[in-house]
Amino acid sequence: MVESPPSTVGPTSRTSxxxxxxxxxxxxxxxxxxxxxxxxxxxxxxxxxxxxxxxxGVGVLLLANALPKLGGPLAGAHADRVQTRRLxxxxxxxxxxxxxxxxxxxxPLPVLVALxxxxxxxxxxxxxxxxxxxxxxxxxxxxxxxNAVFGLTRTLTLTVGPxxxxxxxxxPGGFHTALAVDAATFVVSALLHxxxxxxxxxxxxxxxxxxxxxxxxxxxxxxxxRQILVLVLSLFLLVAFAAxxxxxxxFLTGDVLHTGPTGYGLAxxxxxxxxxxxxxxxxxxxxxxxxxxxxxxxxxxxxxxxxVNGLAPVLAVVVAAxxxxxxxxxxxxxxxxxxxxxxxxxxxxxxxxxxxxxxxxLGAAFAYAAGSFLVGLIGARATFLVAGVGTFAVxxxxxxxxxxxxxxxTPT
Numbered sequence: 001m002v003e004s005p006p007s008t009v010g011p012t013s014r015t016s017x018x019x020x021x022x023x024x025x026x027x028x029x030x031x032x033x034x035x036x037x038x039x040x041x042x043x044x045x046x047x048x049x050x051x052x053x054x055x056x057g058v059g060v061l062l063l064a065n066a067l068p069k070l071g072g073p074l075a076g077a078h079a080d081r082v083q084t085r086r087l088x089x090x091x092x093x094x095x096x097x098x099x100x101x102x103x104x105x106x107x108p109l110p111v112l113v114a115l116x117x118x119x120x121x122x123x124x125x126x127x128x129x130x131x132x133x134x135x136x137x138x139x140x141x142x143x144x145x146x147n148a149v150f151g152l153t154r155t156l157t158l159t160v161g162p163x164x165x166x167x168x169x170x171x172p173g174g175f176h177t178a179l180a181v182d183a184a185t186f187v188v189s190a191l192l193h194x195x196x197x198x199x200x201x202x203x204x205x206x207x208x209x210x211x212x213x214x215x216x217x218x219x220x221x222x223x224x225x226r227q228i229l230v231l232v233l234s235l236f237l238l239v240a241f242a243a244x245x246x247x248x249x250x251f252l253t254g255d256v257l258h259t260g261p262t263g264y265g266l267a268x269x270x271x272x273x274x275x276x277x278x279x280x281x282x283x284x285x286x287x288x289x290x291x292x293x294x295x296x297x298x299x300x301x302x303x304x305x306x307x308v309n310g311l312a313p314v315l316a317v318v319v320a321a322x323x324x325x326x327x328x329x330x331x332x333x334x335x336x337x338x339x340x341x342x343x344x345x346x347x348x349x350x351x352x353x354x355x356x357x358x359x360x361x362l363g364a365a366f367a368y369a370a371g372s373f374l375v376g377l378i379g380a381r382a383t384f385l386v387a388g389v390g391t392f393a394v395x396x397x398x399x400x401x402x403x404x405x406x407x408x409x410t411p412t
Contacts, residue, residue, distance in 0.1 A: 004332055012057040015128070017138070017142060017145055017146055017147070017149055017283070020139060021138065022195060023137045023195060024134075024137045024138055024146065024195055025135065025195075025199055026128065026148055026192050026193065026194075026195030026196055027134075027192075027193075027196060028150065028153055028224055029192045030088070030092075030188075030189040030192035030193050030261040031130060031150065031189075032152075032153040032156055033188050033189050033192065034095075034126075034163065034186060034189040035153055035154060035156045035161070036156045036160050036161050036185060037099075037158065037161070037181070037182040037183075037184075037185030037186060037189075038123070038161060038182075038221075039160060039161010039162050039164070039165065040161045040162075040164050040165040040168065040178055040179075040181060040182045040185075041099060041119075041161075041165075041178075041182040041189065042065070042161070042162075042165075043050055043161065043162040043165035043169075044165040044168070044169055044175055044178040044179055044182070045061060045102075045112070045179075045387055046058055046061070046062075046117065047166075047169055047175070048106065049061050049109065049112070049166070051408055052109075053109045056069070057109050059115060060109070060347075061109075061116060061394065062285065064113045064114075064116045064117040064120065065116050065117070065119070065120045065367075066120070066361065067120065067383050068117060068120035068121040068123070068124045068324070069120065069123075069190045069357060069358060069361040070076055070358050070361055071124055071126050071354075071358070071363070072124060072127075072128065072354035072355055072356070072357040072358035072359075072361070073215045073218055073351055073354050073355045073358060074211065074212075074351075074354070075121075075127070075128055075350075075354045075357075075359075076123045076128040076215075076218060076350040076351035076352065076355060077126045077211055077214040077215040077217075077350070077351050077354070077355020078125055078211060078292065078350075079125065079128045079129040079132060079350030079351075079354065080132075080201065080214065080218070080347060080348065080350035080351055081211075082201060083193075083198060083199065083200060083201060083213060084129050084132065084133055084199055084201075085193060085196040085197070085198055085199065086198075087124060087125070087129050087193065088129055088130065088190075088193045089167075089193045090191045091122045091123075091125050091126045091129075092126075092186045092187070092189045092190035092193060093186070093187070093190050094122055095119055095122045095123070095183075095186040096183045096184070096186035096187050097124070097183075098115050098118050099119060099182050099183040099186065100113060100179075100180070100183040101178055101323055101370075102115050102116075102159070102179050103175075103176055103178075103179035103182070103183055104176070106175060106179075107142060107175065110277045124354075124357070127354070127357055128213065128257075128350040128351070128353035128354040128357065129350060130347075131150070131337060131341075131353045132196045132346070132349040132350045132353055133196070133199070133234070134146050134150070134337070134341055135341040135342075135346070135349070136199055136346070137196075137197075140342070141287060141288055142287060142292055143291075143341050144282070144286035144289060144294065144334055144335075144338045144341065145282065145283050145284070145286050145287045146285060146335070146394075147235050147286075147333070147334045147337040147338050147341075148279050148280075148282035148283045148286050148330075148334050149271070149279075149283055150333075150337070151275070151279035151282070151309070151333050151334055152276070152280065152283070152332050153332070154275075154279075155272060155275050155276045155279060155330075159272050159276065164178075164181075165178050165278045168181055170381040171372075188217045201347075201377065205230060214351070215351070216357065217351075218324030218348055218351025218352070218354075219351075219355065221348050221351070221352075222351075222352060222355055225343075226401060227343060227401055227402060228340075228343060228344065228352060230397060230398065230401040230402065231336065231339060231340065231402075232352075232355055232356055232359045233358065233359070233397065234397050234398050235336060235356055235359045235360055235363065236359040236360070236362055236363040236366075237303070237363065237389060237390070237393075237394050237397070238299065238332065238363065238394050239359075239360045239363030239364050239367060240363040240364075240366045240367050240370070240390075241306075241367070241387045241388075241390035241391045241394070242302050242306060242325070242329065242367070242387065243256045243363065243364045243367035243368070243371075243389055244306075244364045244367045244370065244371040244374070244383060244384070244386075244387040245271070245306065245325065245384075245387070246318055246364075246367065246368065246371070247367070247368055247371030247372055247383075248309075248371055248374075248375050248380045248383045248384055248387070249264065249267055249309070249318075249322075249380075250264050250389050251267065251308065251379075251380040252267075252312075252318065252381065252384065253267050253310075253318065254378040255314065255380065255382050256379075256381060257312070257314065257315055257318070265321055267315070267318050267320075267322050269319075270319045270320075270322035270323045270326065271322040271323070271325060271326035271329070272326060273323060273326065274322060274323040274324060274325065274326025274327040274328075274329075274330070274364070275326040275327065275329055275330040276326075276330075277323075277327060278326070278327035278330040278331050279330045279334075280332070282294075282331060282334055286334060286338075289357070291334070291335045291338035291339045291342065292335070292339065292402050292403070294331055294334060294335040294338070295331075295332060295335030295336060295339065295398065295402070296335075296395065296398065296399065297331065297334055298327075298328045298329070298330075298331035298334075299328065299332060299391060299394060299395055299398070300328070300392070300394075301324050301325070301327055301328030302325050302328030302329055302332065302386050302391050303389075303391035303392040304321075304324060304325075304328075304388070305321045305322065305323075305324035305325025305326075305328060305329075305388075306321075306325055306384055306387050306388035306391055307323070307385060307388030307389070308321035308324070309321045309325070309384040309388075310381045310382065310383070310385035310387075310388060311381070311385075325408070336356065337353075339402070340352055340353060340356070371383060371387075374386060
């Protein structure tokens, strides 16, 4: 069993994260490739199902992809108990097989939903496993910039994948080709993961119990540590308020500002552009800065952008507000990931990240339901204002508790 690499694995403070750290470069490259593939697959499958099975089919398909993310604590427990490189490679190859089957058969909806659910399970397992590697591969001062690089890869799902899916679906072979490309991205990701060191789990193999027992142990760890519990609860609340944008924006640009589909497209794209620009800037600017301060500034930016959306008189103001909110969302991700990596000891980090993934998914589900209700009840503008005020209110939970965190301490 190979032990964890020494702290010298990470780059020096002045060395490029990617150029100076081959293992981290492999992790980021594999993540970028697989996330582009995720964007291709999601878009291609929606385009496949919509004319064939209608809106209900699309809803069931997206639900099958989303529901496995509620199993984040279980996925995190699995990530904490096995060698991470082997787990990531296994998930990649299994994903390639599942998507490959879909690409060949383009099966009817019931079979497709089952295969998409399996792919969602594999993605849920990959997420905490990959994020838990950052504090092992990267020195403490470089964790926030490293998480910014991770944020850049996350935007590829939104910015690159859908466009490629449209191009590939229109090419010879259509959906077969688009989904085959997605399957190939997982094979490439598996090859890139071979560049990771064989890092053994910290947990004593003799102490490893059943997966359910370890999941419960992880949840007890979270509830017993106030700062970690606050991180999980605040993430749920933040997503529950901020993700209302996904419901209300189309009504704001269409029914209130009367800008039509073009206006909605511009406003939606601005959010992604804000995420991309903030992630790029944070690769350099986040080094050496308190992740707590980054998180607080990010929440303020998200809340401000949401409030301005509710007050915007013209589309140009909405686009500017979306840029600000998107930037805030990107830096929130960097702040949350870095704080968790600094606070949580390695034996529990997969379970904490898995639980946070579930909290975000539950927050999004709540936002979609509440957003639909609020838009119908009080209108799009007022919905944005309520969401913005709620986003600012999350600071009342975060600041008093996280403000006591010792800066720069490494978990033991």
